[in-house]
Amino acid sequence: MKYIDEFRDGQVAQGLATRIRQEVEPGRDYALMEFCGGHTHAICRYGIEDLLPDQVRLIHGPGCPVCVLPSGRLQSAIDLVEREQIILCSYGDLLRVPGAHGDTLLRAKARGANVQMVYSISDALDIARAQPDRHVVFFAIGFETTTPPTAVAILQARREGLHNFSVYCNHVLTPPALRAILTDQRSLAEAGSGKQDHGTLHGCIGPAHVSTIIGSEPYQFVAAEHRHPLVIAGFEPLDVLQAILLLIRQINAGEAKVENEYTRAVTPEGNRKAQRLMAEVFLLRPGFEWRGLGELPDSALAIRPEFAEWDAERRFVIPAIQAADHKACACAEVLRGIKRPQDCKVFGIACTPDHPLGSCMVSAEGACAAHYHYGRFRQAAV
Amino acid sequence: MNLTRQRFAHPLDVKNGCIELSHGGGGRAMAQLIEELFLAAFDNDWLRAQDDCARLPACGGRLVMATDSHVVSPLFFPGGDIGCLSVHGTINDVAMSGAQPLYLAATFILEEGFPLADLKKIVDSMAQAARRAGVSIVTGDTKVVERGKGDGVFITTTGVGVIPPGVEISASRAKPGDVILISGALGDHGMAVLSQRENLSFDSPIVSDTAALHELVAVMIQATPGIHCLRDPTRGGLGSALNEIAQQSGVGMRLREAAIPVHEPVRALCEFLGLDPLYVANEGKLLAICPAELAETVRATLRGHPLGQEAAIIGEVVEDPHGFVEMETTFGGRRLVDWLSGEQLPRIC
Numbered sequence: 001m002k003y004i005d006e007f008r009d010g011q012v013a014q015g016l017a018t019r020i021r022q023e024v025e026p027g028r029d030y031a032l033m034e035f036c037g038g039h040t041h042a043i044c045r046y047g048i049e050d051l052l053p054d055q056v057r058l059i060h061g062p063g064c065p066v067c068v069l070p071s072g073r074l075q076s077a078i079d080l081v082e083r084e085q086i087i088l089c090s091y092g093d094l095l096r097v098p099g100a101h102g103d104t105l106l107r108a109k110a111r112g113a114n115v116q117m118v119y120s121i122s123d124a125l126d127i128a129r130a131q132p133d134r135h136v137v138f139f140a141i142g143f144e145t146t147t148p149p150t151a152v153a154i155l156q157a158r159r160e161g162l163h164n165f166s167v168y169c170n171h172v173l174t175p176p177a178l179r180a181i182l183t184d185q186r187s188l189a190e191a192g193s194g195k196q197d198h199g200t201l202h203g204c205i206g207p208a209h210v211s212t213i214i215g216s217e218p219y220q221f222v223a224a225e226h227r228h229p230l231v232i233a234g235f236e237p238l239d240v241l242q243a244i245l246l247l248i249r250q251i252n253a254g255e256a257k258v259e260n261e262y263t264r265a266v267t268p269e270g271n272r273k274a275q276r277l278m279a280e281v282f283l284l285r286p287g288f289e290w291r292g293l294g295e296l297p298d299s300a301l302a303i304r305p306e307f308a309e310w311d312a313e314r315r316f317v318i319p320a321i322q323a324a325d326h327k328a329c330a331c332a333e334v335l336r337g338i339k340r341p342q343d344c345k346v347f348g349i350a351c352t353p354d355h356p357l358g359s360c361m362v363s364a365e366g367a368c369a370a371h372y373h374y375g376r377f378r379q380a381a382v
Numbered sequence: 383m384n385l386t387r388q389r390f391a392h393p394l395d396v397k398n399g400c401i402e403l404s405h406g407g408g409g410r411a412m413a414q415l416i417e418e419l420f421l422a423a424f425d426n427d428w429l430r431a432q433d434d435c436a437r438l439p440a441c442g443g444r445l446v447m448a449t450d451s452h453v454v455s456p457l458f459f460p461g462g463d464i465g466c467l468s469v470h471g472t473i474n475d476v477a478m479s480g481a482q483p484l485y486l487a488a489t490f491i492l493e494e495g496f497p498l499a500d501l502k503k504i505v506d507s508m509a510q511a512a513r514r515a516g517v518s519i520v521t522g523d524t525k526v527v528e529r530g531k532g533d534g535v536f537i538t539t540t541g542v543g544v545i546p547p548g549v550e551i552s553a554s555r556a557k558p559g560d561v562i563l564i565s566g567a568l569g570d571h572g573m574a575v576l577s578q579r580e581n582l583s584f585d586s587p588i589v590s591d592t593a594a595l596h597e598l599v600a601v602m603i604q605a606t607p608g609i610h611c612l613r614d615p616t617r618g619g620l621g622s623a624l625n626e627i628a629q630q631s632g633v634g635m636r637l638r639e640a641a642i643p644v645h646e647p648v649r650a651l652c653e654f655l656g657l658d659p660l661y662v663a664n665e666g667k668l669l670a671i672c673p674a675e676l677a678e679t680v681r682a683t684l685r686g687h688p689l690g691q692e693a694a695i696i697g698e699v700v701e702d703p704h705g706f707v708e709m710e711t712t713f714g715g716r717r718l719v720d721w722l723s724g725e726q727l728p729r730i731c
Binding site (some may be wrong): 001004008010013014017042045046047048049051119236327352353354364372373374375376377380 | 583649650653656706708710711712713715716717718720
């Protein structure tokens, strides 16, 4: 495949891996967090850790939209579709994420709720157009990457006068989550309370698709306030290796800069048109709960009052639900990068992709699912 | 004088008619459907006897029996339809034991309102597939469910075959040191069906690989009777089939991603939809596991047959108490090829 195979070339990878091995300094530890689930997936899928020296340790971050959605918001969606005679459209991954008491949208569907899996929000619009006597709610989740399409769909619905369509908005923002993770990591490191080898971070692999929208500027605080280098990287495996090399060079030089490895898609200012669309349709929520990270200020979006007709939270009564995660589940620590998937007591035992207890075991971008599907043989070998 | 016309006042309206509840009611309408549609297409002595069963001659050797239900959506897809698929699917299940398939039974669950023209197309496709494969459809059953209680047509076929003497092929026979081969490129069937789904409808050149594999198996067994395992990687794809064999044989496997053939359009569509070709269904491919010293002969035999021209050696069986199927990626790292979890693509066959 043109424009893809070039970024998966095994020989180029070997060359980069050699350079990485040459440039790591003896006795120095390089703990690097990839924020995005897309990077986590690429790392596990291509076995990138096999190409790295032991000193380079990759820590999976919270950038998996399905993983950070709190179970209460999910339960609200299950309750909504079962209570009202609506069609709930959702991305496939969300169907298996446990809400309160382990219930899922997939089970609600089996009980008779009208839950439909779609590939994009435009499919949900099509369903609403085709069934004018039914109300269609789109379960919108995701970071800045999936937010502009939601904005476009809401504008489109208004233009068409499509009154049987609304959006249950759960869009969240990347920089506040990154800030929370880094603050958390710093306090763990200062308190020395992190698990062995954890709570110390030396650099970040910055988001790929999110950065095409927001640009590279919003990450400057990582370098300025936290003194960590950050390299924005594409989701292909060579992008990841190249970003690791650039991070190692910065760490060796004692630098902390925002660098952009993904120049083929990311500019400093990002996609201005997408940003304008987002600003037109959404406004900041004062606070929003994230699974694992808790309540974060200014970290999520709500639909502006002028689009109330297309806002499921205004069209329907959706009571806030506080649902505790499964007691044994360590998703909160995994999402904060202070536990590895295999450090969770129930990983691979009570919690598997077929019976997930926590959200990180569901999506292909979830750290636990990626490790379970692609990497757990490494543990078995130890 | 035409006896059929005498029994039924009007011929079946195949052009404009549709399935009615009476077609499954056991009365004259059902008899007419069987006679003018099924019997006319599958025609053989057993069916003509019009008993509720087929009396088959005793055949020496071990019998093999397999059954498979088909619920594919859409019913017609590039490269095939539910009719030929239901014949190939069961023939292949029988053939993977090394057996020569002989007879099929077919059960139709039809939905009220299903167009007779579509049913005829499907039945003709089954008849053609069975005739090409040299297998007779000797008995069957028809049921009709109310409109909305089915989805057009579901077909269950059951096959019977005989294993030639000296052949011992089973998913429990893979041994460390054995070599793993695949008869061709992965994922054509699954992506051909998926590309036709209502909510996707891609313009793609991908065509289902649906085919009966028993003749290929017969040639392989003749050349190398010492083959240990055969499996057709249908639902769940190569990844799931290898995990099943690894578990049944108590071994591990090591694959080389670069050696696994996948056609470019399949790779591209999988990439676009976030699917892994290793888990996409095939309906005309087999994987073979054999002792290392036979591997080259098996590959050459496969490549010498029209259904095995892209055959490749893709890995080997190893000792592994965990039964892991691992793969060296094209990138130079390693990954697990795990069991498929959940349903990647529902109603693919």
